[in-house]
Amino acid sequence: MLVDAIAQLSFLVQNSLAEIAGDYDLSLIQTRLLGVLRDREPTMNELGRHLGLDKSSTTGLVSRAQGRGLVARTVSEVDRRVVRVSITDVGRDLVKQVGERFTERIGELVADLPDTERQEFSRLAGRVVLADMHRHGLDPGGAAG
Amino acid sequence: MLVDAIAQLSFLVQNSLAEIAGDYDLSLIQTRLLGVLRDREPTMNELGRHLGLDKSSTTGLVSRAQGRGLVARTVSEVDRRVVRVSITDVGRDLVKQVGERFTERIGELVADLPDTERQEFSRLAGRVVLADMHRHGLDPGGAAG
DNA sequence: TATTGTTATACTCTATAACTATA
DNA sequence: TATAGTTATAGAGTATAACAATA
Numbered sequence: 001m002l003v004d005a006i007a008q009l010s011f012l013v014q015n016s017l018a019e020i021a022g023d024y025d026l027s028l029i030q031t032r033l034l035g036v037l038r039d040r041e042p043t044m045n046e047l048g049r050h051l052g053l054d055k056s057s058t059t060g061l062v063s064r065a066q067g068r069g070l071v072a073r074t075v076s077e078v079d080r081r082v083v084r085v086s087i088t089d090v091g092r093d094l095v096k097q098v099g100e101r102f103t104e105r106i107g108e109l110v111a112d113l114p115d116t117e118r119q120e121f122s123r124l125a126g127r128v129v130l131a132d133m134h135r136h137g138l139d140p141g142g143a144a145g
Numbered sequence: 146m147l148v149d150a151i152a153q154l155s156f157l158v159q160n161s162l163a164e165i166a167g168d169y170d171l172s173l174i175q176t177r178l179l180g181v182l183r184d185r186e187p188t189m190n191e192l193g194r195h196l197g198l199d200k201s202s203t204t205g206l207v208s209r210a211q212g213r214g215l216v217a218r219t220v221s222e223v224d225r226r227v228v229r230v231s232i233t234d235v236g237r238d239l240v241k242q243v244g245e246r247f248t249e250r251i252g253e254l255v256a257d258l259p260d261t262e263r264q265e266f267s268r269l270a271g272r273v274v275l276a277d278m279h280r281h282g283l284d285p286g287g288a289a290g
Numbered sequence: 291t292a293t294t295g296t297t298a299t300a301c302t303c304t305a306t307a308a309c310t311a312t313a
Numbered sequence: 314t315a316t317a318g319t320t321a322t323a324g325a326g327t328a329t330a331a332c333a334a335t336a
Contacts, residue, residue, distance in 0.1 A: 013155035
């Protein structure tokens with residue numbers, strides 16, 4: 001059945017990512033945090049919106065990552081209330097490794113599909129995601145892949 | 146890209162489920178717990194294996210659900226060390242509602258695909274899941290759909 | 291002794307409410 | 314006053330280690 005297949009696939013993918021991240025002592029949310037920061041230097045406010053978290057949750061998340069040397073805080077010069085969050089070299093290296101292994105794992109998952117079907121699957125998945133983004137307010141979002 | 150599409154789709158599905166479950170004050174793991182119990186009455190041990198949790202985590206999870214009247218514990222008559230976990234009528238009703246709304250939501254997600262492509266997508270997703278189960282030690286597993 | 295499950299403890303993750311600093 | 318972020322607090326979820334009861 002369609003729902004079962006898609007639901008189970010999503011659990012499969014999420015569990016794979018969680019497992020790989022766990023090898024680097026990263027939770028899913030910490031991994032998403034680093035993923036978002038790869039190509040952005042958002043304010044705490046923006047970061048919280050990206051991750052769908054309350055500002056207090058964002059504070060804690062960032063603080064724990066900062067404690068491990070994965071991210072850094074910088075007070076804005078123009079508005080001293082604002083804090084920008086950036087990824088450190090250590091954090092960047094870590095999320096790179098997780099991303100590479102995640103890519104490998106997804107490759108293994110679809111390894112049994114013939115090339116044509118694999119491409120078709122990718123195309124359809126992309127289309128579903130795209131349709132949903134259009135349905136809401138856009139923004140590609142930044143997971144870990 | 147394939148990895149991105151599949152990863153984003155999995156986040157989309159998981160977020161949808163989490164959101165729906167949240168409307169009933171259920172976390173993802175509580176929802177999975179109830180989903181597993183729909184057609185099983187496992188021991189704590191078996192339950193923990195199903196959910197991929199340590200036995201102490203399973204104890205806590207079940208205790209919180211029991212506190213809400215969603216599941217029940219029964220000490221085995223044959224081996225008094227063993228505890229079996231079952232779903233209550235309240236729990237069954239709750240997971241039924243979540244399941245129905247989840248099914249609807251998935252339907253919405255793939256609504257833009259023409260029938261042929263939707264079927265193809267379902268078939269491919271099912272095939273990936275199946276291949277993974279074969280790769281490991283089988284067992285359909287019980288999400289919420 | 292071995293197994294099943296619980297308890298004690300510690301940490302992450304999350305939200306709400308109160309607070310501080312800046313605008 | 315309003316906004317950005319932090320702190321205090323509380324609870325869910327998780328694991329490790331120690332424990333109790335039963336086999």
